[in-house]
Amino acid sequence: MSRTMTHTRFSGAQRLLHWTMAAGIVAMLFIGVGMLSTVAPSYVPLVATHKTLGVALFALVLVRLVLRLVLGAPPLPASLPPLMRLGAVLSHWGLYGLMIALPLLGWAMLSTADYPVVLFGNFRLPPILPQSDSLHTLLWAAHRWLAFAFFALILLHVAAALFHALIRRDGVFEAMAPLPLHGTERKE
Amino acid sequence: MSRSSTGPTRSPVASLVVIALVVAGSAAAFAYTAGWLSPERLTPTRLVSALAPAGGPALGHRRNHAKGICFTGEFQSNGNGVTLSRAQVFTAGTWPVLGRFNLATANPNAADATVRVRGMGLQIATPDGDVWRSAMIDAPVFAVSTPQAFFDLLQSAPKGAEAMKAFIGRHPEFMAFAGWAGTAPWTSSYAEDSFNGLNSFLFTDAAGTPRAVRWSLRPAATPVPIAPDELAKRGPNYLEQEIASRVAAAPQRWTMVLTVAEPGDVTADPSKAWPAGRRTVEVGTLVVNKVIGEPDGPCRDINFDPTVLPRGMSVSDDPFPAARSSAYARSYDLRTSEAKDYPRTAAAGSAKP
Ligand code: HEM
Ligand code: HEM
Ligand code: HEM
Numbered sequence: 001m002s003r004t005m006t007h008t009r010f011s012g013a014q015r016l017l018h019w020t021m022a023a024g025i026v027a028m029l030f031i032g033v034g035m036l037s038t039v040a041p042s043y044v045p046l047v048a049t050h051k052t053l054g055v056a057l058f059a060l061v062l063v064r065l066v067l068r069l070v071l072g073a074p075p076l077p078a079s080l081p082p083l084m085r086l087g088a089v090l091s092h093w094g095l096y097g098l099m100i101a102l103p104l105l106g107w108a109m110l111s112t113a114d115y116p117v118v119l120f121g122n123f124r125l126p127p128i129l130p131q132s133d134s135l136h137t138l139l140w141a142a143h144r145w146l147a148f149a150f151f152a153l154i155l156l157h158v159a160a161a162l163f164h165a166l167i168r169r170d171g172v173f174e175a176m177a178p179l180p181l182h183g184t185e186r187k188e
Numbered sequence: 189m190s191r192s193s194t195g196p197t198r199s200p201v202a203s204l205v206v207i208a209l210v211v212a213g214s215a216a217a218f219a220y221t222a223g224w225l226s227p228e229r230l231t232p233t234r235l236v237s238a239l240a241p242a243g244g245p246a247l248g249h250r251r252n253h254a255k256g257i258c259f260t261g262e263f264q265s266n267g268n269g270v271t272l273s274r275a276q277v278f279t280a281g282t283w284p285v286l287g288r289f290n291l292a293t294a295n296p297n298a299a300d301a302t303v304r305v306r307g308m309g310l311q312i313a314t315p316d317g318d319v320w321r322s323a324m325i326d327a328p329v330f331a332v333s334t335p336q337a338f339f340d341l342l343q344s345a346p347k348g349a350e351a352m353k354a355f356i357g358r359h360p361e362f363m364a365f366a367g368w369a370g371t372a373p374w375t376s377s378y379a380e381d382s383f384n385g386l387n388s389f390l391f392t393d394a395a396g397t398p399r400a401v402r403w404s405l406r407p408a409a410t411p412v413p414i415a416p417d418e419l420a421k422r423g424p425n426y427l428e429q430e431i432a433s434r435v436a437a438a439p440q441r442w443t444m445v446l447t448v449a450e451p452g453d454v455t456a457d458p459s460k461a462w463p464a465g466r467r468t469v470e471v472g473t474l475v476v477n478k479v480i481g482e483p484d485g486p487c488r489d490i491n492f493d494p495t496v497l498p499r500g501m502s503v504s505d506d507p508f509p510a511a512r513s514s515a516y517a518r519s520y521d522l523r524t525s526e527a528k529d530y531p532r533t534a535a536a537g538s539a540k541p
Contacts, residue, residue: 137527
């Protein structure tokens with residue numbers, strides 16, 4: 001991906017989206033596994049929250065992608081070894097891919113089970129696939145295992161961000177930091 | 189240009205430890221939330237596993253109420269229900285219905301006379317896009333007060349009389365259900381059975397007033413009692429044959445009755461009937477006009493999840509609908525993934541005689 005920005009930080013809108021969505025996605029992962037671990041009354045509101053927040057995040061990631069394509073990203077520091085650079089680029093597009101795939105898989109999985117997709121406020125989504133046992137099984141497994149892969153990739157991403165912030169101190173963390181930290185310029 | 193001078197002076201090793209702690213802590217919190225560190229937690233998976241008979245579950249079938257047959261028909265709403273709920277289903281009109289007569293057993297091949305509890309799964313769809321699903325039984329009360337107690341029952345029942353005695357000691361509410369099971373007459377037709385929702389739901393009218401409500405379907409046909417051994421003589425699948433030919437001859441009807449709680453009535457416990465004399469409202473008639481075998485039938489791949497409700501109805505403080513929703517979803521996920529073990533055409537399969 002070409003990094004067209006000449007400035008050293010992501011735009012305010014991009015940073016805002018990154019951090020609101022980060023909080024939302026972490027919540028989604030914990031709600032997802034948490035709701036399936038209980039038969040308590042909280043199961044019903046947890047599932048409703050999972051569906052509603054998931055669909056909201058899907059809308060946000062579309063906005064975020066447009067911003068990314070229009071505004072680009074600040075260049076990675078020249079000092080970054082090629083393998084790390086490749087890792088950064090691939091993992092970022094992997095994260096974008098999963099942010100798009102998981103909500104679609106969740107919605108499709110409910111459609112193939114003939115469940116009405118009801119969000120908070122009684123907002124209803126139409127089915128995006130017909131009922132199908134085999135598709136439901138496939139989508140269910142994909143939603144589950146890709147969600148776990150998403151969590152693993154996020155852990156890697158967080159470790160890398162902290163690695164930049166604490167060890168390399170090369171301005172990569174500052175590029176996405178919610179507030180300007182001192183020394184926001186990238187190390188070239 | 190290097191900003192390492194401006195940052196705190198921490199050794200890289202200390203930083204790596206910080207990073208490792210953040211990652212490990214997050215992973216541990218995730219595993220804890222998922223219940224992977226707490227095997228004693230009652231999860232939908234454990235609850236559904238407890239339903240399986242000793243020989244294991246019948247693959248491809250519902251994990252409970254496994255023996256059943258599909259029907260279609262309509263719900264003729266008389267409009268009386270709008271005083272309780274703003275759901276479109278209660279406005280006067282006729283709405284399409286999909287349902288399933290069933291026996292409360294994990295064995296899809298159980299003989300009819302061996303199963304005390306019968307059930308009905310019901311879905312009513314309205315033009316506004318809302319769907320109401322419900323799964324009801326013929327007993328007037330549920331066996332236990334809480335989902336946890338139901339799990340206890342599932343674990344105690346196979347262990348014999350001593351275990352059941354201990355179970356009843358822990359859950360004396362079971363006696364009301366046991367009394368019904370021991371004394372209520374059997375019938376030889378689904379068309380002669382009542383089906384009761386048992387769980388309490390909140391109905392909200394157009395003005396926004398919530399009320400706790402339970403519902404029942406009362407048969408138009410007069411129940412004719414039959415001894416279980418008499419029923420056994422008619423064959424293991426008599427009920428399905430009977431309802432199929434009965435409906436083929438004439439549509440069968442049930443009246444839907446809503447019962448409204450009064451302040452102080454316990455809504456969180458389906459093992460307790462509400463006192464007699466509660467306000468009831470007859471809201472319409474269920475008409476069953478076609479019966480279809482399950483292997484190819486329209487009810488096969490439906491989950492009659494009791495939390496699938498139209499606008500104007502929602503769950504109450506009754507803990508069962510949530511527990512049932514979680515367990516039914518698990519059962520649905522399992523049985524649809526095993527679809528090849530339950531062939532679609534009855535002729536091709538061995539699952540159903
Ligand atoms: C960022 C988006 C999402 C993430 C990260 C996510 C994550 C998860 C996770 C971790 C689980 C638990 C998997 C397991 O333990 O087996 C789960 C389950 C589930 N998710 Fe999502 N999800 C997302 C979006 C959605 C959406 C948009 C919907 C529906 C509209 C949805 C519907 C479901 C359902 C129904 C389940 C339960 C599946 C079952 O019955 O076993 N998810 N999700
Ligand atoms: C939890 C879910 C998260 C997701 C889905 C996510 C996703 C992403 C994505 C897709 C990018 C690439 C931006 C682009 O090039 O357009 C990015 C960048 C970044 N993220 Fe995250 N992130 C998450 C959490 C975090 C957390 C917790 C941190 C900090 C500890 C963090 C720190 C960063 C940093 C520093 C960058 C900038 C990298 C660069 O300059 O190219 N992220 N994130
Ligand atoms: C915590 C308590 C309960 C558990 C764990 C439980 C479990 C189950 C399961 C796993 C199924 C199969 C679902 C499917 O695969 O679609 C089922 C079906 C059914 N249950 Fe329950 N159940 C509970 C309480 C109740 C209660 C209170 C009633 C009655 C008021 C009830 C009536 C039914 C009926 C009628 C069906 C068959 C629905 C159909 O035709 O698909 N259950 N139950």
